[in-house]
Amino acid sequence: xxxxxxxxxxxxxxxxGFSARAPAPSPCRRAPAPATRACPSVILTQPWEVVARxxxxxxxxxxxxxxxxxxxxxxxxxxxxxxxSAVIDWAPNxxxxxxxxxxxxxxxxxxxxxxxxxxxGERRQL
Numbered sequence: 001x002x003x004x005x006x007x008x009x010x011x012x013x014x015x016x017g018f019s020a021r022a023p024a025p026s027p028c029r030r031a032p033a034p035a036t037r038a039c040p041s042v043i044l045t046q047p048w049e050v051v052a053r054x055x056x057x058x059x060x061x062x063x064x065x066x067x068x069x070x071x072x073x074x075x076x077x078x079x080x081x082x083x084x085s086a087v088i089d090w091a092p093n094x095x096x097x098x099x100x101x102x103x104x105x106x107x108x109x110x111x112x113x114x115x116x117x118x119x120x121g122e123r124r125q126l
């Protein structure tokens with residue numbers, strides 16, 4: 001499945017084969033060794049780096065959903081697929097719902113200027 005992001009965002013964010021819906025990123029075509037996944041701009045060697053990049057990609061998808069004035073459930077459909085959001089247990093204590101709400105929270109922080117810290121290279125828990 002491909003991410004439901006505009007083509008401009010796909011080019012800039014997913015150059016290395018990452019998808020906002022994928023459970024794990026696919027390796028780049030130019031990987032020099034199995035231990036690392038290399039692209040011209042990014043080398044990921046630690047598992048947390050892969051998870052952080054995937055979470056950021058999903059947060060950017062949530063930013064686009066918020067900009068389009070979508071509900072949290074519609075944003076979940078964009079991130080996890082329309083088929084998945086139809087069968088998601090949307091109870092108040094659902095794990096998937098909590099995950100999407102955390103992504104929306106992070107997206108709001110990014111919209112409020114948090115993206116500037118990313119551009120400056122600072123690391124902060126959002």
